Amino acid sequence: MTNERRNFLKTAALGAGIIAAGSIAKAECAKAAKLPEILDQVNKDQGKQAQNMCGFAAPPIKNVRIAVIGLGNRGPNAVNRMAKLKGVTVVALCDLIRNRAEKCQQTLINLKQPKAKIFSGENGWKDLCKMEDLDLVYIVTPWRLHTPMAVYAMECGKHAAVDVPAATTVEECWQLVNTSERTKKHCMQLENCCYDNFEMMTLNMTRKGVFGEIVHAEAAYIHDLISLNTTGHYQGRWRLQQNLKRNGNLYPTHGLGPVSQCMNINRGDQYSYMTSMSSKDVNLGPAVKARLKNTPYAKSETFRGNMNTSIIKTANGNTIMVQHDVNSTRPYSRIHLLSGSKAMCRKYPIEMVAFTHRGGGKRGKELIPLKRKYEHPLYKRMGAVAKSLGGHGGMDGIMDARLIECLNNGAPLDQDVYDAAAWSVIAPLSEWSVANRSNSIDVPDFTRGAWKKNTPLAIVE
Numbered sequence: 344m345t346n347e348r349r350n351f352l353k354t355a356a357l358g359a360g361i362i363a364a365g366s367i368a369k370a371e372c373a374k375a376a377k378l379p380e381i382l383d384q385v386n387k388d389q390g391k392q393a394q395n396m397c398g399f400a401a402p403p404i405k406n407v408r409i410a411v412i413g414l415g416n417r418g419p420n421a422v423n424r425m426a427k428l429k430g431v432t433v434v435a436l437c438d439l440i441r442n443r444a445e446k447c448q449q450t451l452i453n454l455k456q457p458k459a460k461i462f463s464g465e466n467g468w469k470d471l472c473k474m475e476d477l478d479l480v481y482i483v484t485p486w487r488l489h490t491p492m493a494v495y496a497m498e499c500g501k502h503a504a505v506d507v508p509a510a511t512t513v514e515e516c517w518q519l520v521n522t523s524e525r526t527k528k529h530c531m532q533l534e535n536c537c538y539d540n541f542e543m544m545t546l547n548m549t550r551k552g553v554f555g556e557i558v559h560a561e562a563a564y565i566h567d568l569i570s571l572n573t574t575g576h577y578q579g580r581w582r583l584q585q586n587l588k589r590n591g592n593l594y595p596t597h598g599l600g601p602v603s604q605c606m607n608i609n610r611g612d613q614y615s616y617m618t619s620m621s622s623k624d625v626n627l628g629p630a631v632k633a634r635l636k637n638t639p640y641a642k643s644e645t646f647r648g649n650m651n652t653s654i655i656k657t658a659n660g661n662t663i664m665v666q667h668d669v670n671s672t673r674p675y676s677r678i679h680l681l682s683g684s685k686a687m688c689r690k691y692p693i694e695m696v697a698f699t700h701r702g703g704g705k706r707g708k709e710l711i712p713l714k715r716k717y718e719h720p721l722y723k724r725m726g727a728v729a730k731s732l733g734g735h736g737g738m739d740g741i742m743d744a745r746l747i748e749c750l751n752n753g754a755p756l757d758q759d760v761y762d763a764a765a766w767s768v769i770a771p772l773s774e775w776s777v778a779n780r781s782n783s784i785d786v787p788d789f790t791r792g793a794w795k796k797n798t799p800l801a802i803v804e
């Protein structure tokens with residue numbers, strides 16, 4: 344790939360949102376309109392798959408030596424969970440702000456764990472990745488750092504586990520895929536929602552044929568983050584910056600991950616093309632102007648729409664609707680709706696499974712027999728441990744426990760680099776579609792055709 348094209352793709356992928364902010368020259372807009380052609384060329388430039396990472400098993404690691412980078416709101420909980428799990432030792436801690444790493448060191452001391460090495464500053468993570476006695480780098484930093492850190496970790500010979508979204512541009516998605524294949528290192532996106540109880544149960548029901556053939560799914564990230572985005576909750580207000588300048592479906596993976604596993608995306612089917620539309624903004628802009636009066640943010644014109652709705656068509660002819668709204672006063676929802684030839688389910692606002700169009704489906708007590716029958720075997724085995732570790736009702740615990748179990752046993756991970764890339768790429772593609780009157784755009788095939796032969800994610804007993 345030429346440097347020019349590489350540079351362009353970077354701006355183009357982010358460009359839609361920037362263009363929407365109205366401050367970028369019209370020339371940028373013209374370039375962005377060409378994204379489909381450029382994508383086509385970039386996809387061709389990627390060459391052949393170096394190693395199929397779907398189903399890839401790395402040599403077993405009896406005791407996984409893990410480092411956690413990013414110790415703000417979420418990172419310290421991961422340190423706490425990992426320190427309590429068997430088969431893993433936290434050997435390094437890193438944050439921009441040293442004091443945050445020192446606080447986590449105290450957690451290790453309280454749990455009678457060996458002291459970890461501490462790294463800090465803007466580039467401390469690079470020295471951390473070069474450590475010799477380290478197997479896995481667990482990344483919980485602002486989005487812009489996810490791919491650079493995961494790629495560097497793999498280049499340094501470490502497995503990478505990276506929080507969501509794993510990447511924010513098309514180019515970054517390819518970087519993750521190419522690096523993982525070349526280095527033969529796992530790159531798992533930490534999509535914890537795939538491990539929530541209802542989602543896992545419905546994956547099990549899907550495999551048992553309860554829904555028949557699934558033809559449509561609905562997913563979302565609807566979460567009122569206005570307060571968190573307009574206070575000092577996120578270090579340096581990184582999330583507000585993302586929401587000001589990018590107009591699209593910025594955080595698609597929480598909803599998309601679980602339904603994509605049920606629909607065998609990258610393992611028998613794949614996203615083919617998508618389209619996206621954003622509403623106007625009536626909440627974020629006014630909130631920023633009112634609450635951050637004396638900051639440069641108050642001066643920015645904000646065009647990040649309240650609600651983004653994207654629709655993906657799959658190669659096998661199915662559809663997925665995915666929404667994103669972090670600015671409206673709406674109850675939390677990831678929807679998680681699966682619609683099949685025999686039955687459907689939906690998680691939000693109330694868990695339900697329906698086998699007929701009559702009535703409101705099975706809910707509450709009526710669901711209990713189904714929950715007993717179809718509880719995912721992993722929950723039976725690991726549910727109690729996961730709950731004791733905590734994190735979003737236990738799903739973070741089961742995700743971490745399962746990641747370590749797979750590494751200990753040299754088993755393939757449940758989420759591979761193709762999942763990370765496909766679920767994350769929806770964000771930059773949605774930005775392009777929003778900026779181009781919801782025109783459709785092809786979704787890159789990060790598996791380079793291997794999706795046709797890859798086997799569906801197994802239900803692990």
Ligand SMILES: NC(=O)c1ccc[n+]([C@@H]2O[C@H](COP(=O)([O-])OP(=O)(O)OC[C@H]3O[C@@H](n4cnc5c(N)ncnc54)[C@H](O)[C@@H]3O)[C@@H](O)[C@H]2O)c1
Pocket residue numbers: 412413414415416417418437438439440443464465466467468483484485486488506507508533534535576577578579735
């Ligand atoms: N999966 C989930 O359920 C879930 C929930 C919340 C957050 N997240 C994700 O977790 C990540 C972190 O979110 P958060 O709420 O903890 O944000 P945060 O701002 O509280 O924490 C980010 C941390 O990264 C540190 N950091 C910044 N630059 C760094 C650098 N160069 N080197 C080392 N550390 C650096 C910051 O100092 C901060 O402590 C985000 O990607 C977010 O999307 C996921």
